[in-house]
Amino acid sequence: MIWSGLLIYWANDVYKIGFGSKTLLKFFPNSFYNALHIPFHLAEGMSYHFVFMWLFFINGFLYVLYTVFSGEWRYLLPKKNSFKEAWQVLLHDLHIRKIAPPQEKYNAAQRIAYSAIIVMGIGSILTGLAIYKPVQLGWLCAIFGGYKMARIIHFALTIGYVLFFVIHILQVIRAGWNNFRAIITGFEVANTKEDATAEEPIKK
Amino acid sequence: MANFLKNIFTKNGKLSTDELIVKKTIISFFFFIVLMGAGFWGWKWLRHQPETANGTRQPLRNVLDMNESLFRKILSNRHLSKEYSEADAVKKVRVNGDVGLKSKFDTSSWRLYVIRKNGDTLTLKLDDIKKLPKTDIVFDFKCIEGWDQVTHWAGVKFSDFVKAYGLTGETQMKYVGMSTPDKQYYVGIDMPSILHPQTILCYEMNGQPLPLNQGYPLRLIIPVKYGIKHLKRIGTIYFSNNRPPDYWFERGYDYYSGL
Numbered sequence: 227m228i229w230s231g232l233l234i235y236w237a238n239d240v241y242k243i244g245f246g247s248k249t250l251l252k253f254f255p256n257s258f259y260n261a262l263h264i265p266f267h268l269a270e271g272m273s274y275h276f277v278f279m280w281l282f283f284i285n286g287f288l289y290v291l292y293t294v295f296s297g298e299w300r301y302l303l304p305k306k307n308s309f310k311e312a313w314q315v316l317l318h319d320l321h322i323r324k325i326a327p328p329q330e331k332y333n334a335a336q337r338i339a340y341s342a343i344i345v346m347g348i349g350s351i352l353t354g355l356a357i358y359k360p361v362q363l364g365w366l367c368a369i370f371g372g373y374k375m376a377r378i379i380h381f382a383l384t385i386g387y388v389l390f391f392v393i394h395i396l397q398v399i400r401a402g403w404n405n406f407r408a409i410i411t412g413f414e415v416a417n418t419k420e421d422a423t424a425e426e427p428i429k430k
Numbered sequence: 431m432a433n434f435l436k437n438i439f440t441k442n443g444k445l446s447t448d449e450l451i452v453k454k455t456i457i458s459f460f461f462f463i464v465l466m467g468a469g470f471w472g473w474k475w476l477r478h479q480p481e482t483a484n485g486t487r488q489p490l491r492n493v494l495d496m497n498e499s500l501f502r503k504i505l506s507n508r509h510l511s512k513e514y515s516e517a518d519a520v521k522k523v524r525v526n527g528d529v530g531l532k533s534k535f536d537t538s539s540w541r542l543y544v545i546r547k548n549g550d551t552l553t554l555k556l557d558d559i560k561k562l563p564k565t566d567i568v569f570d571f572k573c574i575e576g577w578d579q580v581t582h583w584a585g586v587k588f589s590d591f592v593k594a595y596g597l598t599g600e601t602q603m604k605y606v607g608m609s610t611p612d613k614q615y616y617v618g619i620d621m622p623s624i625l626h627p628q629t630i631l632c633y634e635m636n637g638q639p640l641p642l643n644q645g646y647p648l649r650l651i652i653p654v655k656y657g658i659k660h661l662k663r664i665g666t667i668y669f670s671n672n673r674p675p676d677y678w679f680e681r682g683y684d685y686y687s688g689l
Contacts, residue, residue, distance in 0.1 A: 238576030268575065269682030273486050276684070277493040360572065361511045361654050361689040362504045368512075373570060373578055411458035415451055 227278050228384055229262075233271025236264045241381055253381075279354065286347050301331040303341055308334040319397075343390060346383050353380040485682030498686040502622070505688060511628055511653035514568040519582035523635060525643045526573060529677065530615025531663055540611065540647055545668040547600050554595075556633065556647045562586040562594050565630055567651065572689060574656040574678075583651045585632035589625050600669040601625060607674025608650060611665030618674030619652065619659060623688060628653045631664070656687045 235241075236259055243251040259265055293299045304312075311334030317323035319335075327334060356367040356376040370376035398406055408414040437445055437453045445453060479487040486494070542559065544552040566584045586594075592601050606624045609616035623629065632651040633640055640646040645662025652659055658678045668674070679685045 234576065238573075240577075269485060269678075272574075272684065273490040273494055273682065276497055277490050280493070359501060359504070359689060360570075362501070362506070362509045364509065364512055373572065377576070407455055407458075410462045411454055413454065 227275065227282055228387070230271045230274035230278065231384060232259075232262065232264050233267040234275060235381065236271075237268040241378065276358075283351060286344075286351075290344060302337060304334070304337045308337050311335075312338050339390065339394075343387075346386055346390075350380060350383045353377075353383070484680055494684045494686075498684070498688070501688060502620070502686070505622055505626075505654070507622075507625075507627055511569045511689070514570070514580050516566075516568055516582055518580050519568050519636065520579055521636065523581050523644065524573075524577070524579055526575075526657065528643065530610030530612060530661070531643065531645070533612035533614065535611065535642075535663070537647065540665075542648060542664060543666045544595065544597065545666065546597070547603070547669060552595060552597075559586055559591070559631060559648065560633060563590055565590075567628055567630060567653065569628070569653045571653075571660075572656055574658050574683065574687065582636050583630065583632045584634040584637070585630040585648070585651065587627065588629045588631060589627065591631055592625075597669075603669045604671045605669070605674055607666075607668045607670055608661045608664050609666050610661065610663050613665070615661060615677050616675055617650075617659050617661045618670075618676040618679070618685070619655070620686065623652060623654050626652070626654050654689055656689065658683065659687055 232254075235253075239253060241253045242249045293302060311327040314323060314327045315333050315335040318326040332340065352366060353370055353376045355363055356370050357373065357380060360367045360373050360376075367373055367376055370379055398409070404415055437449050438456065440453075442450055442453075476487065476489060479489055482488055482491065484491065540556070542554040542556075544554065546552060563586065564584055565587050566582070568580060568582045570578050571581045572578045592598055601621060604621055606619050606621065607616065608619070629650070629652045632645075632649050633647060635641070635644055640649060645664075648664045649662045650660050650664060673679075673685060676685060678687075
């Protein structure tokens with residue numbers, strides 16, 4: 227989906243980060259396009275984009291339905307203290323803070339990240355529709371501040387997914403095999419002391 | 431290894447915790463790898479579909495056509511492209527593409543040919559079009575490449591044009607085809623879109639006659655479509671129940687290209 231988006235974006239690659247006439251970061255340098263064989267594939271990019279949008283939409287829709295009906299949303303939505311705890315998780319993961327906040331199924335940072343990604347997904351669908359049918363869905367386009375702004379949001383969200391993906395993969399590698407197995411199998415193996423009595427809380 | 435396989439077919443209750451962990455892990459990873467493989471295979475399959483004459487792999491084209499029939503349901507004459515004031519229109523209008531404009535062109539001998547259902551041809555001069563009620567429109571012109579520009583155009587509404595020249599019978603058909611005098615550029619447009627109240631046969635830009643590179647003497651302005659459908663220098667207009675040939679469709683773009 228991002229690949230086909232790049233094929234489209236290339237045709238009018240105007241976005242950059244900078245101030246005044248100074249450009250800090252241009253999306254994207256020519257070497258990047260050439261390495262990925264991006265140039266002159268606008269039509270191809272659009273056709274893939276408007277086919278795979280269905281796959282991503284249906285997949286996301288089913289995932290949200292599942293979390294709602296299975297009750298898994300309870301582990302995924304941020305709680306009152308999640309924002310404070312997420313900061314502590316960040317400090318811990320950067321090895322600035324020694325003690326991690328209590329870990330449930332997902333920690334506070336994960337709760338925020340996994341909820342934010344759903345909001346981002348909805349944002350991509352809505353800005354995408356606004357760009358796709360800016361006349362028939364003119365009201366939607368207006369909500370996002372017009373055609374140009376909707377395009378910028380749609381693009382920025384995609385950069386967000388890339389960052390999410392990179393951090394997510396790094397964290398999975400860092401967390402190791404047991405965690406990865408849990409992602410695939412849905413259960414986690416916890417070692418308990420053989421001699422622990424039933425009354426005592428089990429500690430790792 | 432043999433033990434693992436045997437355990438897969440053993441009831442959970444009969445296994446030790448360690449055996450159960452191994453069993454569940456193997457089963458889960460089996461499905462994980464199968465699904466990854468299926469995704470990979472599906473992608474390979476799609477990439478190996480031959481490209482058709484219209485520049486796209488057939489499964490992709492099928493979905494694009496499905497999208498068209500879905501989104502045509504929301505197309506309405508009441509959904510108008512947002513209009514701006516004349517002051518918002520840019521003075522320097524972008525020129526993008528000159529296909530169909532490169533041949534030698536004698537402006538004085540230009541005529542608009544409208545081919546009627548019965549095969550008769552209606553031949554019109556620019557003045558025959560200019561004498562009809564004039565409609566101005568200032569809207570955000572959108573190119574399929576991704577840029578957009580607020581521009582000011584004027585001409586006769588296509589719906590007024592068909593009424594004035596008794597073409598309402600022709601508009602019972604499904605499509606309108608248009609081409610440049612040299613036939614190098616051509617578009618096909620679905621009837622509901624061409625009859626949309628903002629669609630005009632345009633002869634003015636920013637209050638002046640169209641420049642040659644913007645399609646003098648007559649071009650199409652159709653705000654419910656991307657720029658690729660706004661054919662410059664119309665030579666022939668005809669009607670059809672089948673999709674008329676379309677220049678960019680043949681190069682892999684969506685036929686409908688509706689906004």
